[in-house]
Amino acid sequence: MVKLKPIRNYSGAGADEKFCIPNDLLSALHFVNGARVNLKSQRKFNVFEPRNGEHLTEIHSASASQVDEVIDLSQKAQTSWSSTPWVERRQILQRTADLIRKHSNEISVWEVRDNGKSITEAKADVLSCADTFEYFSGVDLSGEHMPYDEQAKRFAYTRREPLGVVGAIGAWNYPIQTATWKIAPAIACGNSVVYKPSPLAPVSSILLAQLLQCAGLPDGVVNIVQGESETGTALCESAIVRKVSFTGSVATGQAIAKNCAQWAVKPVTLELGGKSSCIMLQDCDIEMAVNGALIANFFSQGQVCSNASKILVHQSILEEFTTKLLLKTEELRIGDPLNESTHIGACISLNHLQKVQNYIRGAVEEGAKVLYGGERVVVEALEKGYFLEEVFGAVLLIIPFETEQEALQKANDTEFGLAAGIFTNDLNKAHNFAAQLQAGTVYINTFNDTCEWLAVSQTNTHTV
Incomplete structure (x- = not known):
């Protein structure tokens, strides 16, 4: 001994x-x-x-x-x-x-x-x-x-x-x-x-x-x-x-x-960083998909390398998904990070806040429509804090698709294959999609859960 x-x-x-x-x-x-x-x-x-x-x-x-x-x-x-x-x-x-x-x-x-x-x-x-x-x-x-x-x-x-x-x-x-x-x-x-x-x-x-x-x-x-x-x-x-x-x-x-x-x-x-997507297939549980989209984008003010800033939604469920997502988003509280009731705190710095806002302005100029927020929020007594409501930031982009092949193409259209997500009630289809996604970590009917980290392309060189 x-x-x-x-x-x-x-x-x-x-x-x-x-x-x-x-x-x-x-x-x-x-x-x-x-x-x-x-x-x-x-x-x-x-x-x-x-x-x-x-x-x-x-x-x-x-x-x-x-x-x-x-x-x-x-x-x-x-x-x-x-x-x-x-x-x-x-x-x-x-x-x-x-x-x-x-x-x-x-x-x-x-x-x-x-x-x-x-x-x-x-x-x-x-x-x-x-x-x-x-x-x-x-x-x-x-x-x-x-x-x-x-x-x-x-x-x-x-x-x-x-x-x-x-x-x-x-x-x-x-x-x-x-x-x-x-x-x-x-x-x-x-x-x-x-x-x-x-x-x-x-x-x-x-x-x-x-x-x-x-x-x-x-x-x-x-x-x-x-x-x-x-x-x-x-x-x-x-x-x-x-x-x-x-x-x-x-x-x-x-x-x-x-x-x-x-x-x-x-x-x-x-x-390293990522530009991840989350695919909402036609047969998904929409409530579950909405919650997944919120976690995939607004967790830690969106300042997470694996966040799915591209939410790909099948055209047939686009209206219902978007309506429920906006209702859930309105429930999120932006405020003093030291307040237990706050969901979304502050961006890391003023420079980063301005960078995220520039992404939003650029998207609008190219034809995107702001559905909710998009402007800096002023929190009482913290006027100089770096708050952003709504990219390494809390910005969620909804992109409709018609076919599953189109969804795969849009999800794989990135140099940074860190993560991806799939929401569907068909697990066979989910695993088939996962095999075709150019991402090291693929979530099924969830997002940003803890697991072994892998990546493809320029994003990671290891597991964490």
């Missing part, structure tokens, strides 16, 4: 007393070698709260030399961490899950302030992070043992080993979840992580790093550097970083892939 060493910062039931969100949280938003720190540099960026448009803080971007120093620290920590007994590593991940659940309400408020999504969604996101850490606390890291010939006189085996330092770059639409999805599996397997959150949502990941420390994670195993593109480039170009994981736009993902191939041909995990 392995005898465990006492784990620092953890003392049974009293461990969560060591975690608190400091009043000066915004004063130091880099996390290096187990502590929040300020990294001074020549480049700075401003952070605004989507909920009310107020200026939250100014952050110095980590310079290339500072990123290199953090990577060096991370490499030293990884050497020790990789030799830590697996049973001890899994205990730390489980304790992290417990702490997240214990402090989910406080963390959720900061997720709202970071991103602008509704508090209801934020709470679900945070609790899902606990589930992720718990899942990876039980992951099987054993290799395989295989006989090599019939007499079994020879054999082959595989041995799973850590890569080393993992460089990870997160997205702003799911700040704490993106950090969790990258950090949890990496450290479970004995790697260390240098994580760069989006400059639009930089706070939640700092809270996650503090929780990991309270759970007993050694200093330097998880580090967080803030910055814009220059910081991310330095992280990708380091010869010490053995793998890069990125979530974000297709253009940036392509640049990262080229960069990593040029420097060391290091493995890259990319989770």
Whole structure:
């Protein structure tokens, strides 16, 4: 039996007393070698709260030399961490899950302030992070043992080993979840992580790093550097970083892939954007289809890579579907994201709000008809918040079709085959459609449910 060493910062039931969100949280938003720190540099960026448009803080971007120093620290920590007994590593991940659940309400408020999504969604996101850490606390890291010939006189085996330092770059639409999805599996397997959150949502990941420390994670195993593109480039170009994981736009993902191939041909995990469709066939349950369309478009203000912004509806049910969809849309409440009754919160930034509105204006100019909303909504007391009623935004496009072949053609008319959906009462037809859709993930009579992520074309390079 392995005898465990006492784990620092953890003392049974009293461990969560060591975690608190400091009043000066915004004063130091880099996390290096187990502590929040300020990294001074020549480049700075401003952070605004989507909920009310107020200026939250100014952050110095980590310079290339500072990123290199953090990577060096991370490499030293990884050497020790990789030799830590697996049973001890899994205990730390489980304790992290417990702490997240214990402090989910406080963390959720900061997720709202970071991103602008509704508090209801934020709470679900945070609790899902606990589930992720718990899942990876039980992951099987054993290799395989295989006989090599019939007499079994020879054999082959595989041995799973850590890569080393993992460089990870997160997205702003799911700040704490993106950090969790990258950090949890990496450290479970004995790697260390240098994580760069989006400059639009930089706070939640700092809270996650503090929780990991309270759970007993050694200093330097998880580090967080803030910055814009220059910081991310330095992280990708380091010869010490053995793998890069990125979530974000297709253009940036392509640049990262080229960069990593040029420097060391290091493995890259990319989770990029999509332009997905949802097909409502003639025989579908219309109530179910309407609910699916709402989830596929208005969840998280529409700022979800898998959202089905193209809703393809059979001509025979178009009128009934549209009428019921508008009635359901009118029931959605746009408001203060911290209000439990709010369904749709704020866009991430004013620039993004304007971009989404430009998509709407362009569609109207080309002949599209606005059925509901389409203008910026002003929420009382939050006039500077970035609210949009109605593309990475809450914009739903209804496109009629006559034949099933036409629907397939329109759904597959994209370079970004991330997801697709089919609503029908004929499961044989649903599976036949799924085989013909150029999308990595196909939902049947639902949308945006949790499952293994795949993609085709330019969208993903992995499963999540």
